[in-house]
Amino acid sequence: MTRIKRGYIARRRRKKISLFASSFRGAHSILTRTITQQRIRALVSAYRDRDRKKRDFRRLWITRINAVIRGVGVSYSYSRLIHNLYKKQLLLNRKILAQIAISNRNCLYMISNEIRK
Amino acid sequence: MAAQAAATTFNGNLKKALAGLRRINLEGLRWRVFDAKGQVLGRLASQISTVIQGKDKPTYAPNRDDGDMCIVINAKDVCVTGRKLTDKVYYWHTGYVGHLKERSLKDQMAKDPTEVIRKAVLRMLPRNKLRDDRDRKLRIFADSEHPFGDRPLEPYMMPPRKVREMRPRVRRALIRAQKKAEEQEQGGCQRKGRKREAKTEVAA
Numbered sequence: 231m232t233r234i235k236r237g238y239i240a241r242r243r244r245k246k247i248s249l250f251a252s253s254f255r256g257a258h259s260i261l262t263r264t265i266t267q268q269r270i271r272a273l274v275s276a277y278r279d280r281d282r283k284k285r286d287f288r289r290l291w292i293t294r295i296n297a298v299i300r301g302v303g304v305s306y307s308y309s310r311l312i313h314n315l316y317k318k319q320l321l322l323n324r325k326i327l328a329q330i331a332i333s334n335r336n337c338l339y340m341i342s343n344e345i346r347k
Numbered sequence: 348m349a350a351q352a353a354a355t356t357f358n359g360n361l362k363k364a365l366a367g368l369r370r371i372n373l374e375g376l377r378w379r380v381f382d383a384k385g386q387v388l389g390r391l392a393s394q395i396s397t398v399i400q401g402k403d404k405p406t407y408a409p410n411r412d413d414g415d416m417c418i419v420i421n422a423k424d425v426c427v428t429g430r431k432l433t434d435k436v437y438y439w440h441t442g443y444v445g446h447l448k449e450r451s452l453k454d455q456m457a458k459d460p461t462e463v464i465r466k467a468v469l470r471m472l473p474r475n476k477l478r479d480d481r482d483r484k485l486r487i488f489a490d491s492e493h494p495f496g497d498r499p500l501e502p503y504m505m506p507p508r509k510v511r512e513m514r515p516r517v518r519r520a521l522i523r524a525q526k527k528a529e530e531q532e533q534g535g536c537q538r539k540g541r542k543r544e545a546k547t548e549v550a551a
Contacts (some may be wrong), residue, residue: 290409298405304507331405 291328295338298331302342314345364494367483376484377415378495379503383464384421386505387428392467394505395419399481400472412477412484418495419487423460427452437466461487 244262251258251265251272258268296308315322322341330338379398383391401407401414427435435452455463464487472478486493513521 290407293402293409294405294407297403297407300403328405335405 288324291324294328295324295331298335298338299342301335302339306342311342311345314342318345320345361494364486364488371416371480371483373413376413378498378500379415379417380500381417381419381503382421382491383419384424386425388425388463388467390508391419391425391505392464392471394503395464395468395485396471398503399468399484412480414481414484416484417486418493418500419461419464419485420491420493421489422464422487423456423489425460425464432456460489 244265247269248259248262248265251269253259254265254268254272258264292308295311299306299308299311320341327338330341381391381395395417397403399414399417401412404413406413432453433451436449437452437455438447438449440447450458452463465482465485468485469478469482472481486495
């Protein structure tokens with residue numbers, strides 16, 4: 231067989247991978263073997279967390295709405311608010327409710343009072 | 348400092364009360380005052396832990412600590428139900444083999460009543476990296492004096508509580524104790540008149 235040097239093939243491949251990991255911390259952006267491993271871990275995390283992100287944000291919105299709604303009165307809570315929303319068939323989702331809670335608390339109180347009747 | 352000058356009436360551990368205040372940044376926090384007099388221990392601790400985590404604010408974020416500063420006064424007047432005063436035991440292990448130590452609520456209240464509330468609240472906070480910072484925001488005082496008088500304080504209104512009615516056995520024990528107290532009073536004031544007939548009436 232003729233002799234074939236590997237030459238620059240490996241270097242080209244690793245350059246692409248190290249471009250991905252160029253902003254990692256410490257040895258994770260410098261050493262080639264760790265770069266390959268860390269890139270794989272980063273992509274796995276990204277894949278898993280794209281679905282987690284939807285769950286996490288919904289949790290956050292629910293916590294925030296709960297925090298504001300409990301200030302309405304005695305024994306009023308997020309669960310009762312959502313029950314009333316569904317009864318009156320109001321289509322506001324939790325993201326919008328949380329934004330309203332942050333920016334304009336009185337507006338949320340008005341909505342909840344309207345729904346309660 | 349103006350705080351220290353105004354707080355000369357506060358005899359207690361001033362250094363401990365003001366410890367670590369510099370580490371807490373973001374002085375846009377409110378200072379809430381909880382009065383523990385006559386409150387049940389666990390229910391009070393539950394409310395304190397929600398306030399300390401910042402879970403009553405719409406800008407809550409789980410990765411940063413944004414809770415208000417909580418001051419608890421009258422810690423020695425906190426109540427517990429049932430037989431917990433004698434029966435609730437705090438356990439801890441020193442690390443050496445066989446050295447499981449214990450201390451009952453009664454002894455702990457005699458030793459340091461602020462630790463009771465602190466343990467209760469700390470064990471209700473989530474066990475993460477923010478727990479120590481949240482602990483630093485909690486200031487507990489056994490009596491009603493505190494050195495933070497010049498800050499803008501807000502008293503915290505506890506939500507109203509449905510106290511369930513007494514179980515029949517406990518109610519009977521209470522009635523018996525009341526009757527006994529009445530008998531003792533009657534027996535005491537009639538012993539001065541030395542009337543044995545009154546004693547037989549009371550016994551019947």
